Amino acid sequence: MRATLRTSALGGAALALAAAGFATWPGPARGEAGASWTLGPFTRDAAPVLGPDPQPVFRCPVRNEEVRWQERAAFNPAAVVRDGRVHLLFRAEDGSGEAGGTSRIGLAVSEDGRRFERQAEPVLYPADDFMMPYEWEGGCEDPRVVEREDGTYVMTYTAFDGTTARLAVATSGDLVHWTKHGLAFGKAADGRFRDLWSKSGALVCSLSTSGRLVATRIAGKYWMYWGESEVFTATSDNLVDWTPTEREDVLVKRVTRQRAGKPTVEVPGTRTSFKVVIAPRQGRFDSALVAPGPPPVLTARGILLLYNGSNSRASGDPTLPVAACAGGQVLLDPLDPTAVLARAEATFFRPDPSIAPRGEADGFSFLEALAFFRGRWLLYYGVAGSRIGVAEYTPP
Numbered sequence: 001m002r003a004t005l006r007t008s009a010l011g012g013a014a015l016a017l018a019a020a021g022f023a024t025w026p027g028p029a030r031g032e033a034g035a036s037w038t039l040g041p042f043t044r045d046a047a048p049v050l051g052p053d054p055q056p057v058f059r060c061p062v063r064n065e066e067v068r069w070q071e072r073a074a075f076n077p078a079a080v081v082r083d084g085r086v087h088l089l090f091r092a093e094d095g096s097g098e099a100g101g102t103s104r105i106g107l108a109v110s111e112d113g114r115r116f117e118r119q120a121e122p123v124l125y126p127a128d129d130f131m132m133p134y135e136w137e138g139g140c141e142d143p144r145v146v147e148r149e150d151g152t153y154v155m156t157y158t159a160f161d162g163t164t165a166r167l168a169v170a171t172s173g174d175l176v177h178w179t180k181h182g183l184a185f186g187k188a189a190d191g192r193f194r195d196l197w198s199k200s201g202a203l204v205c206s207l208s209t210s211g212r213l214v215a216t217r218i219a220g221k222y223w224m225y226w227g228e229s230e231v232f233t234a235t236s237d238n239l240v241d242w243t244p245t246e247r248e249d250v251l252v253k254r255v256t257r258q259r260a261g262k263p264t265v266e267v268p269g270t271r272t273s274f275k276v277v278i279a280p281r282q283g284r285f286d287s288a289l290v291a292p293g294p295p296p297v298l299t300a301r302g303i304l305l306l307y308n309g310s311n312s313r314a315s316g317d318p319t320l321p322v323a324a325c326a327g328g329q330v331l332l333d334p335l336d337p338t339a340v341l342a343r344a345e346a347t348f349f350r351p352d353p354s355i356a357p358r359g360e361a362d363g364f365s366f367l368e369a370l371a372f373f374r375g376r377w378l379l380y381y382g383v384a385g386s387r388i389g390v391a392e393y394t395p396p
Contacts, residue, residue, distance in 0.1 A: 037299075037301045037302070037304070037331050037342055038304075038329045038344055038348065039304060039306070039329065039377065039393065040348055040393050041348070041393060042348070042349065042377075042379055042391035042392060042393045043391060043392055043393070044352065044355070044389060044390065044391035044392075045114065045389065045390050045391070045392075046354070046355065047355065048355065048383050048387035048388055048389050049110075049114050049115075049116060049380075049388055049389065049390050050074050050075075050077075050088065050090060050108060050116055050118075050387065050388040051073075051074055051386065051387040051388070052070055052071060052072060052073050052074055052386060052387070053070045053071075053074065053118070054068050054070070054071045055068075056068065056069060056070050056118070056120055056121070057069070058104070058120075058121050058122060058125075060102075060125075060126075061125075061126075061127045061128055062126055062127065062128060062132065062136055062137070063096075067094045067096055067102070068094055068095070069092055069094045069102075069104050069106075069121075069122055069125075070092040070093075070094070070106065070118075071093075071094050071095050072093040072094060072095045072101050072386070073091070073092065073093040073101075073385065073386040073387070074090050074091070074092045074106065074386070074387065074388060075090065075091055075366075075382040075383065075385060075386055075387055075388055076090065076091045076141070076142045076143075076366055076368050076382040076388075077089060077090035077091070077143070077368060077369050077380050077382075077388055078090075078143040078144050078145035078155065078368065078369050079145075079294075079369035079370065079371040079378065079380050080145050080147075080153065080175060080213075080371070081211050081212065081371050081372065081373050082175065084111075085109050085110060085111055086109070086110045086112075086113040086116075086371055086373055086378065087107060087108070087109050087110075087175055088107070088108045088109075088110070088116060088369070088380065088388070089105050089106070089107055089123070089124075089143045089145055089155070089175065090105070090106050090107075090108060090143075090388060091103050091104075091105060091106075091140075091141050091142055091143065092104055092105070092106045092122065093139075097137045098137065098162065101139075102126065102136075102137050102138065102139040103138065103139030103140055103141045103160070104122035104124065104125035104126070104139055104140055105122055105123055105124035105125065105140050105143050105155075105157065106118060106119065106122050106123065107119045107122075107123045107175060107176065113371070113373050113374075113378050113390065114390060119176075123172075123175070123176050123177070123178055124140050124143070124155070124157070124170060124178045124180075125139070125140060126139055126140065129180065130180075130182070131159060131168065131180050131182065133161065134159040134160075134161050134166055134168065134183065135159045135160070135161065135168075136161060136162075137161075137162055138159075138160030138161055138162045138165075139160060140157050140158070140159060140160075140168075141157060141158040141159075141160055141165075142157060142158050142199065142200065142368065143155050143156070143157045144156050144157075144200075144201060144202055144203070144294065144295055144368065144369070145175075145295075146203045146205045146213050146214065146215045146295050147205075147212050147213060147214045147215065148171075148214070148215055148239060149214060149215070151173070152171050152172070152173055153171060153172045153173070153175055154169065154170075154171050154203065154215060154239045154240075155169065155170045155171070155172070155178065156168070156169055156184060156201030156202075156203065156224070157169075157170065157201075158198075158199050158200075159183070164195060164197055165197055165198065165199050165228075166183050166184075166185075166194075166195070166196070166197070166198055167183065167184040167185065167198040167199065167201045167226060167242075168180065168181075168182065168183050168184060169181045169182065169183075169184050169239070169240050169242075171239075171240075181240045182240075184198070184201060184224075184234070184240075184241075184242040185198060185234070185242055185243070185244060186241075187241045188241070188242065188243040188244065189243070193244060196244075197228070198226055198227070198228075199226070199227070199228045199291065200225075200226055200227060200228060200291040200292045200293075200308075201224050201225075201226045201234075201242075201292075202224060202225045202226070202292035202293065202294065202295045202296055202305070203215050203222065203223070203224050203239070203295050203296075204216055204218065204222070204223040204224070204225070204295070204296050204297075204298060204303055204337065205295050205296070205297060205298065206297065206298040207297060207372055211371075211372045211373065213295060213297065213370075213371075213372075215239055216298050218298075218334055218337060219335075221235040221236065221237065222235065222236045222237070222238075222239050223235055223337045224236065224242060225277065225292040225296060225305060226244075226292060227274075227290075227291060227292070228289060228291045229280075229289045229290075229291075230276045230277075230278065230279050230280070230289075230290060231276070231277045231278035231279075231290050231291065231292055231305075231307065232244060232245065232274045232275065232276065232277060233245040233275065233277055233337055233338050244274050245274065245275045245338060246273065246274060246275065247273050247274065247275040247276075275338055277332070277337075277338050277339075277340065278290050278307065278330055278340065278343070280309070280312070282312075282315040283315060283316070283317065284309070284316070284317055284345065284346070285309050285311055285316070285317045285320055285324070285326045285328065285346070285347040285350075286307075286309025286310070286311075286326075286328055286347075287309075287310075287311055287312035287315050287316040287317065288309075288310040288311055288312035288313075288316065288323065289309070289310045290307055290308065290309050290310075290328070291307060291308045291309075292305060292307050292308075293305070293306040293307050293308050293327065293366075293367035293368055293370075294306055294367060294368055294369050294370035294379070295370070296332070297370070298334060301331060301341075302331040302332055302333060302334055302341050302342075303331065303332040303333070303334055303337060304329065304330075304331055304332075305329070305330050305331075305332060306327055306328070306329055306367050306370065306379075307327070307328050307329070307330060307367075308325055308326075308327060308328075308366055308367055309325070309326055309327070309328050309347065310323055310324070310325050311323060311324045311325075311326070317347075320347075320350065320351075321351070324350075324351050324364065325351065325364045325365055325366050326347040326349060326350050326351060326365060327347055327348055327349030327350075327365065327367045327381075328343070328344060328347055328348070329343075329344045329348055330342070330343045330344070331343070349365060349367065349379075349381075349391070350365070351364060351365045352365070355383055355389055364382065364383070364384050364385055365381050365382070365383065365389070366381055366382035366385075367379060367381045368380065368381060368382060369381075375394065375395075376392055376393065376394040376395070377392065377393045377394075377395070378390055378391075378392055379391045379392075379393070
C-alpha cells in the first residue's frame with residue numbers, strides 16, 4: 001500500500017515538534033493502510049457495546065411531556081478517560097416529532113471500556129433556552145470532546161433545527177453539567193456564517209502523559225477540522241468562538257461604462273471560499289464525501305486525523321456498497337495545519353455487516369471517538385446509525 005509522502009516535510013515537522021517540547025505518543029505504528037505514520041491495525045469487538053434502550057424516560061422541557069429518549073438509537077459518541085474509567089457521551093434518538101426523532105446527548109461510564117452503565121437522563125439536550133431556535137426539534141447530535149489545559153471539557157456538537165445543521169460549543173467541569181456557549185461560527189465575520197451548514201467539529205489535541213487528550217495551540221491558535229462534504233479548518237483563541245479558514249480567489253468582473261460609446265472593461269475583483277484540506281477521491285472509499293472523525297492528535301510526525309469517507313455510486317470503490325461509510329487516515333503539517341503531508345490510499349476500517357443489527361443498514365461505520373486507555377487505543381464508532389461499536393489497537 002502506498003501513501004503520497006513529502007518525506008522532507010515529515011522530517012521537518014518532527015524536528016519542529018521536538019524543538020517545541022512535544023513528546024512522542026504511543027503510536028503511530030505501521031497500520032492497515034501500510035504507512036509508518038498510521039495508527040493500527042484495530043481489531044473490532046464482535047458485538048456493539050451500546051444500543052437503543054426503550055426503558056429510560058426523560059421529561060422533555062420543550063414538549064413538557066415524557067419521552068423515551070433512547071428508544072430509536074444510541075450511537076456516534078465522544079470518549080473521555082476520567083478517573084480511570086471510560087466515559088462515552090453518545091447521541092441518543094427518540095422516535096417522536098416531525099423531524100423523525102429528537103437527538104440528545106447521554107452519558108455512559110465503563111470500568112473496562114466495554115461494559116457501560118448509562119445515566120438515566122441526558123446531559124445535553126434541547127431546552128427552552130437561547131439555543132432552542134437552532135436545536136429544535138432535530139436536537140443535539142454527534143458530540144466530540146477534548147480537555148482544555150485547566151481540565152475543563154470542551155464539546156463540539158451539531159445543533160439541528162430540522163432544516164440546517166450548525167456546529168455549537170458547550171463546556172463542562174464534570175461531563176454531567178454542561179454550559180452551552182452558542183454557535184461555533186456565530187460571531188465570525190459579523191455573523192455571516194451563522195446559518196452555515198456545518199458538522200463534525202474535531203479539535204486538534206495532544207496526548208498527555210496521563211492519557212488525557214488536551215486541546216493544543218499551534219502558532220498561538222487552537223485548530224479545528226470540520227465539514228461534511230469536504231474537510232475544512234477553523235481557528236480560535238478561546239475554544240468557543242471559531243473562524244473558518246477562508247481562501248481568497250481572484251475573480252474577474254465585467255463592468256460596463258454607463259456613458260454612451262464607452263467599451264466594456266474588465267477589472268479585477270476577489271471572492272472568498274473555504275480552504276479545502278481534504279476532498280473526495282474518485283475510485284476510492286472516500287469518493288462521495290469526507291468528514292472528520294475523532295479529535296485529531298498531534299504526534300511526533302504531524303497531526304494525525306482519522307476521517308470518515310462515503311462511497312460514490314458513480315465513481316466509488318467497487319468492493320464497497322454504495323454510500324458505505326469507511327475510515328481513512330491523513331497526516332497534516334503542524335507548521336501549517338491546512339497542508340496534507342500524507343494520505344493513505346485505502347480504508348483502514350471497513351463496515352462489517354456481521355456487527356450491524358438484522359434489518360438495519362450494514363454499510364455504515366462512522367468513526368467519532370478515540371481514547372488511550374490502559375496502554376491501548378480504543379476506537380468507538382457508530383454502527384448502522386443506531387449502535388456503538390469498539391475496536392482496539394495495542395501499540396508494540
